[in-house]
Amino acid sequence: MLGYFGPAGTFTHQALLTFSTDPAMPFATVGEALDAVREGVVEAALVPIENSVEGGVTVTLDTLASGRPLTIVREVLLPVQFNLCARPGTRLEDVRRVLTHPHAAAQCRGWMHEFLPAARITGGGSTAAAAEEVSDPSSKYDAAICAQVAGDLYGLEPVATGIADNADAVTRFVLASRPTEPPARSGADKTTLVAYMRADRSGALLEILEQFSSRGVNLSRIESRPTKTGLGNYCFSIDAEGHLRDPRVAEAMLGLHRICADVVFLGSYPRADGVRPAIADGFTDEEFAAARAWYASLIHPED
C-alpha cells in the first residue's frame, strides 16, 4: 500500500490520485509518512518537495537527506489553486482567523493582505487538516485556505475562490520508497542527491558544481540546507538532469564522492514533464555493472 501526506483532500492526495486510485494510507506529517516507509508500514509514500513560488519543502528535503536512505522512484507535478473555505453561512467579513499549510499561506499572502488585512493566519499541518478543523463548529478558526476538493470533502463552502497570488503555481511531489534499484532509464530522467561539503574550504561549492558542468550535466534544482551540526555547516540538495545509468551522471557522482564529505544518492526516475536532456546514451547493462563495482570500491575501499 502507498502512503501520502494527508488527510484525504490534500494537494498531495490529489497528486497521488493522478497515478493510483488504490486504497492509500494518509499521514499527518511528511516525517510520519517517510518514517512509515522506513519501517515497512507502507511500500512508498508521496510527499511534496518543492513549489514553483515558495521553493523547497524543507521538512521533505531534510527528512530525505538524513536517516535511513530512501529512493525516489517517481515525481508528479500538480498545478495548485486555493480557495478560502468556511462553514456554510460565513461571510468574508466574518473571517478573523484562518488556518492552512504554511506553503499555502505564503502563496496567498498578497490576496489576504488586500482582502482580509486584519485576519490572523496560522500555518498548521496540511490544507485538508485545516479544512477538517474548520468544519468543527466549535473551532476557533473561521476559514481554511485549501483546495476545492478539501472544502467539499469537509462540508465547507468557498467564501472566495482562486485566491493565490500566482495563478500558475505548480507543486512537485516525489514518491519515496525503501532503497531499491532505480526505475529503468527512460531517456528523460532526473537524479536527486545530497552532497555534504567538506568543512570550510574556499571554492567547495564551485568544485561541486564543476562535477556537473564539466560533464555537460544540467542541474534543475540546487538548495543549501543546514546539516544541523552547527552554524555554517551546509549540504546541497540537488536535482540533475539524467539517470545514474547515463555515464556523465555516474561520473559526476564519482567526482562528488572524491571531493565531498558524503554523498547520498536519492534516486533516478522519469521526469514528469518528459523533457529529454541533451546528454549521451546510457550505459549497457555490462558497462553499468562495471561502473557500479568501481563506484562501490571507491565508496567502501575497505570492503
Ligand SMILES: O=C(O)C(=O)Cc1ccccc1
Ligand atoms: O497541505 C497540502 O494540501 C499539501 O499537500 C502540501 C501543499 C501545500 C500547499 C501547496 C502544495 C502542497
